[in-house]
Amino acid sequence: MSQSEAKDSGARDTAMVTITINGREVEADPSKPLIAACHAEGEEVPHYCYHPGLSPVGSCRICQVGVQQGQMPPRVMAACRTPVAEGMVVDTEAPKAHDARRECLEFLLKNHPLDCPICDKAGECTLQDYSFDEGQGEGRSVEPRRKLDKRKSLGDVIVLDQERCILCSRCVRFFEEVPETPQLCIGERGSHSVVETFMNRPLTGNYQGNLADICPVGALTLKEFRFQARVWNLHKVASTCAGCSRGCAVTTEVLRKHEVKRFRPRHEPAVNGYWMCDTGRFALEAPNREHRLCGGILRGGSGQAQPVDTRTALEVARDMLIVHGEALIVASPFLTVEEGRELLALGKTLGARPVFLSPEPNDLTDDLLHTGDPCPNRRGLSELGFDALPVEEVLETLPSYESALLVGERLIDMLGAKNLATLPTALRVVLLECHYVDSPSIDVAVGIPNHVEREGTWVNVDGHAGRIAIARPTPEGVWMATRTIDTLHELLTMSAPGADAPGSATPGAIPSTPGAEATLG
Amino acid sequence: MSGFETYLLERTQAKDSHLLKVARGLGTYGALKKILDTPLTPKDVIEELKESGLRGRGGAGFPTGLKWSFMPDADKDTRKRYLALNADESEPGTCKDRVLMREDPHTVIEGCLIAAFAMRLDAVYIYVRGEYRVPYERLAVAIEEARTAGLVGPRILGSDFSCEIHMHKGAGAYICGEETGLMESLEGKRGHPRPKPPFPAGFGLWGQPTTVNNVETIYNAPFILERGAQWFRSMGTKKSPGNFLCGISGHVEKPGVYEIPLGMPARQILDEFAGGVWKKRALKAWIPGGSSTGFLKPDAIDTSMDHDSLKEAQSMFGTGAMIILDETASVVRSALTLMNFYEHESCGQCSQCREGTQWLAQIFQRIHDGQGRMEDIQLLEDLANGMAPGKTICALSDAAAIPTHSVIRNFKDELVEYVREGGHPDLRGKQPAVHQEVGV
Ligand SMILES: Cc1cc2nc3c(=O)[nH]c(=O)nc-3n(C[C@H](O)[C@H](O)[C@H](O)COP(=O)(O)O)c2cc1C
Ligand code: SF4
Ligand code: SF4
Ligand code: FES
Numbered sequence A: 001m002s003q004s005e006a007k008d009s010g011a012r013d014t015a016m017v018t019i020t021i022n023g024r025e026v027e028a029d030p031s032k033p034l035i036a037a038c039h040a041e042g043e044e045v046p047h048y049c050y051h052p053g054l055s056p057v058g059s060c061r062i063c064q065v066g067v068q069q070g071q072m073p074p075r076v077m078a079a080c081r082t083p084v085a086e087g088m089v090v091d092t093e094a095p096k097a098h099d100a101r102r103e104c105l106e107f108l109l110k111n112h113p114l115d116c117p118i119c120d121k122a123g124e125c126t127l128q129d130y131s132f133d134e135g136q137g138e139g140r141s142v143e144p145r146r147k148l149d150k151r152k153s154l155g156d157v158i159v160l161d162q163e164r165c166i167l168c169s170r171c172v173r174f175f176e177e178v179p180e181t182p183q184l185c186i187g188e189r190g191s192h193s194v195v196e197t198f199m200n201r202p203l204t205g206n207y208q209g210n211l212a213d214i215c216p217v218g219a220l221t222l223k224e225f226r227f228q229a230r231v232w233n234l235h236k237v238a239s240t241c242a243g244c245s246r247g248c249a250v251t252t253e254v255l256r257k258h259e260v261k262r263f264r265p266r267h268e269p270a271v272n273g274y275w276m277c278d279t280g281r282f283a284l285e286a287p288n289r290e291h292r293l294c295g296g297i298l299r300g301g302s303g304q305a306q307p308v309d310t311r312t313a314l315e316v317a318r319d320m321l322i323v324h325g326e327a328l329i330v331a332s333p334f335l336t337v338e339e340g341r342e343l344l345a346l347g348k349t350l351g352a353r354p355v356f357l358s359p360e361p362n363d364l365t366d367d368l369l370h371t372g373d374p375c376p377n378r379r380g381l382s383e384l385g386f387d388a389l390p391v392e393e394v395l396e397t398l399p400s401y402e403s404a405l406l407v408g409e410r411l412i413d414m415l416g417a418k419n420l421a422t423l424p425t426a427l428r429v430v431l432l433e434c435h436y437v438d439s440p441s442i443d444v445a446v447g448i449p450n451h452v453e454r455e456g457t458w459v460n461v462d463g464h465a466g467r468i469a470i471a472r473p474t475p476e477g478v479w480m481a482t483r484t485i486d487t488l489h490e491l492l493t494m495s496a497p498g499a500d501a502p503g504s505a506t507p508g509a510i511p512s513t514p515g516a517e518a519t520l521g
Numbered sequence B: 001m002s003g004f005e006t007y008l009l010e011r012t013q014a015k016d017s018h019l020l021k022v023a024r025g026l027g028t029y030g031a032l033k034k035i036l037d038t039p040l041t042p043k044d045v046i047e048e049l050k051e052s053g054l055r056g057r058g059g060a061g062f063p064t065g066l067k068w069s070f071m072p073d074a075d076k077d078t079r080k081r082y083l084a085l086n087a088d089e090s091e092p093g094t095c096k097d098r099v100l101m102r103e104d105p106h107t108v109i110e111g112c113l114i115a116a117f118a119m120r121l122d123a124v125y126i127y128v129r130g131e132y133r134v135p136y137e138r139l140a141v142a143i144e145e146a147r148t149a150g151l152v153g154p155r156i157l158g159s160d161f162s163c164e165i166h167m168h169k170g171a172g173a174y175i176c177g178e179e180t181g182l183m184e185s186l187e188g189k190r191g192h193p194r195p196k197p198p199f200p201a202g203f204g205l206w207g208q209p210t211t212v213n214n215v216e217t218i219y220n221a222p223f224i225l226e227r228g229a230q231w232f233r234s235m236g237t238k239k240s241p242g243n244f245l246c247g248i249s250g251h252v253e254k255p256g257v258y259e260i261p262l263g264m265p266a267r268q269i270l271d272e273f274a275g276g277v278w279k280k281r282a283l284k285a286w287i288p289g290g291s292s293t294g295f296l297k298p299d300a301i302d303t304s305m306d307h308d309s310l311k312e313a314q315s316m317f318g319t320g321a322m323i324i325l326d327e328t329a330s331v332v333r334s335a336l337t338l339m340n341f342y343e344h345e346s347c348g349q350c351s352q353c354r355e356g357t358q359w360l361a362q363i364f365q366r367i368h369d370g371q372g373r374m375e376d377i378q379l380l381e382d383l384a385n386g387m388a389p390g391k392t393i394c395a396l397s398d399a400a401a402i403p404t405h406s407v408i409r410n411f412k413d414e415l416v417e418y419v420r421e422g423g424h425p426d427l428r429g430k431q432p433a434v435h436q437e438v439g440v
Helices: A003-013 A034-040 A095-110 A126-134 A170-177 A210-214 A310-323 A337-350 A378-384 A391-400 A411-415 A417-421 A481-495 A516-520 B020-025 B030-037 B042-052 B064-069 B096-103 B105-119 B133-148 B179-186 B215-227 B229-233 B266-273 B307-312 B331-345 B351-369 B374-387 B396-410 B412-421
Strands: A017-021 A024-028 A064-068 A075-078 A089-091 A158-160 A184-187 A194-197 A220-222 A234-240 A249-255 A259-265 A296-299 A305-308 A327-331 A353-357 A387-389 A403-407 A428-433 A444-447 A456-459 A465-468 B082-087 B123-128 B164-169 B210-214 B243-250 B256-261 B283-287 B322-326
Touching: A017 A034, A024 A034, A034 A064, A034 A089, A064 A095, A075 A095, A095 A126, A095 B351, A095 B374, A170 A184, A170 A210, A210 A220, A210 A259, A296 A310, A305 A310, A310 A403, A310 A428, A310 A444, A310 A481, A327 A337, A327 A391, A337 A353, A337 A378, A337 A403, A337 A456, A337 A481, A353 A378, A353 A391, A353 A411, A378 A387, A378 A456, A387 A391, A391 A411, A403 A411, A411 A417, A411 A428, A428 A481, B020 B105, B020 B133, B030 B105, B030 B215, B042 B064, B042 B105, B042 B215, B042 B229, B064 B105, B064 B210, B064 B215, B082 B105, B082 B179, B082 B215, B096 B105, B096 B133, B096 B215, B096 B243, B105 B123, B105 B133, B105 B164, B105 B210, B105 B215, B123 B133, B123 B179, B133 B164, B179 B210, B210 B215, B215 B229, B243 B266, B256 B266, B266 B283, B266 B322, B283 B331, B331 B351, B331 B396, B331 B412, B351 B374, B351 B396, B351 B412, B374 B396, B374 B412, B396 B412
Parallel strands: A017 A089, A234 A465, A327 A353, A327 A403, A353 A387, A403 A428, A428 A444, B082 B123, B082 B210, B123 B164, B243 B322
Antiparallel strands: A017 A024, A064 A075, A064 A089, A158 A220, A184 A194, A234 A249, A249 A259, A296 A305, A296 A444, A456 A465, B243 B256, B283 B322
């Protein structure tokens, strides 16, 4: 959990005070600045240097609101550095406050390069937003604008455009306060101020990407995302990061229903606060990998891979699993709770042992977010009753079974294509995966969606249930994973011993999906 | 010279007045001894200060006794407590604290000790402007002399009152004279002023209760304690009692630092002390209390030099440092010089100040160079309105806005003339000046 959230939760004990915001009496937390109370009330108060996850410095001076306290006449005050006090009357729309904000914007735009047409931040830039809301239509400066470094590399992740920077110092405070590895500072003074790294050293650490989110303008951008998309063309859905068992709340952002362009952190006090790590942020390769497995593939007596539709493949799988009844079910740690539940039911029908693949922890663990455990739903699957089995153990025990049902994304990666190829030919292998590897040991393969195409629940390391959501359509011919598992289960139920009375034959079997599909069987 | 009682510069006149033995002969440390020898309590000392009506000489004119009384009760709040003595003296025109530190460091030390007694402080930090080499050395030597004599350190003069005094050298930034910028700088950080609240009395140096006072303010304390609040009130005006050190510079015959009772008309100071405008020229403009107080017209020269009168004249007493401009001077060029100063000295935290000081300087530069536009005058005014009052973390932004307003209010004709005629008279009819890019 981020430390800012730790601060948040610790402060709840303080007694609330009653203040009036824009005519409404509200309860406010005196441990937080006035701006937080206004935002909690849904009142937009412009802010640049203030960020709810960082300490307030009150330097940009945009957050001016009208405040009346006690007998004093109303004043315009910086809401991010004004403590709330009992009886305070706040008017965020006071004309004088508007004026102060308009003036502040004029100063901020004085040296701004106004290169919005080529700025990655355009569309999410609060300098644009507030200028649109309350700036003045025309710039009055005829002076030459500051000429500074427009593309200064700050390491592998971030590029700095010093001309766009409005010197809010969020980035400086981020490194000081969140990963607690101060690396940025404001160099020079006054109108010569620039953001820079100490001794021009490149930035380090696994949290650099957050700079691009917290920078209110397009001064700090991701090398990865630079000039890649206009943000208004991105379709954004709330989801959960697949990078580790922290399961940070994210938005998945997809360009033209196709490519995942960004993962960005979403505020979730119980999990990640406002942040996420770079490992998760830049885990774009897996969801975007080409050559998806669409439909099914059978490897008949000829030994040739033969494409078929999903249902045909599932029917072959059913036959195989019935004949070679002693099966091991290996789930991917990316399966959702919902998928896991269905798979478990199927396993019960089959009398198979359910395990999930549990790769070694990696060395990315830190004190902030990354757990070092690459299994996003370890807890969810464990709680359902899957045993965690390390990769070697799975490979060791597989040959002692007659058949294997491998379900979920990245199983080929985790088990290793080479290892799969060396499995005994006697073992019947049914693989539900996003990708296919041409291997003689895989008898039936069926394509499933990956984690940006599915929905469901992952339970994180602390027991928090995070939702993953569908951010783009599944590839042509690919069924939802739950439907695939469900259909296979149904096929098995119908042909299971004593299946003449469907539904009652297998205790614990969940009712299969009704409808047209069922009648086909 | 006018007959009035003086005390501020008396001790500084003696030969070797900076040495302890000379200073003692002149009565220094008498007030401290009096406090320690009598049953005077810290509260009594603060009361005496309050009664005297002494107002801070650092610029804002805040009542000193009241400021001292803001410190939390030492019995209830057991944190360490400090005085930061503001000897950063960087306001253009101001050069009075230098004289006191250089010529009479022992009374400065005595003032610090009295403040320490009154506010029950643990230590005093003296923040000296970096360029003040001799004052710094004199103060450093004086502290060592005083320490050896049992006047600084543990159990001062055998009493149970102890106080340490530390020195710190600034590095040349005007902003480190702003009280919270000073504290940041003392802590070893950049001199970035802190937003208030919290105020220094509750959260100052290293987060501990702290009072910041100007050198001249503190210098008054021993005299008030020794001679009494009523004596102090016999000088100056009702609301601004006492004498002050008037540093007068610019186009005068005898620039210097003079001791003046508050409330003396500026004209009298100019004529009787500074020998009038030099070369028998006429007065064009004057600044009453350091660069941040703005340009006044000659017709305001009869204003009394005290806080209320100057406020009425739409200016401020400030640091009491008068700057005189004769009829040949250019107010536009002087304003440009000031704006370049504020642009250079802005710490850059606040948008309005960082961008505004640069913008003002650029506009004054263009008007000066003959590239001004009529609408620039309105723009100057709007920008100054956007920068102050109270819109930024500290008052540096105000300090740039006030002179700008004053030029528009009092010398608009000159602005208009520069725009119409093509800039400063020296430049008119010549090749247009190559436009300088300010702040690139
Ligand atoms: C930009 C700026 C610079 C200042 N510089 C000085 C200075 O050099 N010396 C000083 O005594 N006060 C300076 N001040 C005023 C201090 O903030 C503070 O008010 C003063 O030291 C308080 O002392 P006093 O109450 O004894 O006057 C400055 C204020 C500002 C806004
Ligand atoms: S780079 Fe961005 S976050 Fe950093 S100070 Fe500049 S505007 Fe603020
Ligand atoms: S007003 Fe100017 S000098 Fe003062 S804190 Fe703000 S930017 Fe710095
Ligand atoms: S948001 Fe309040 S001063 Fe920057």
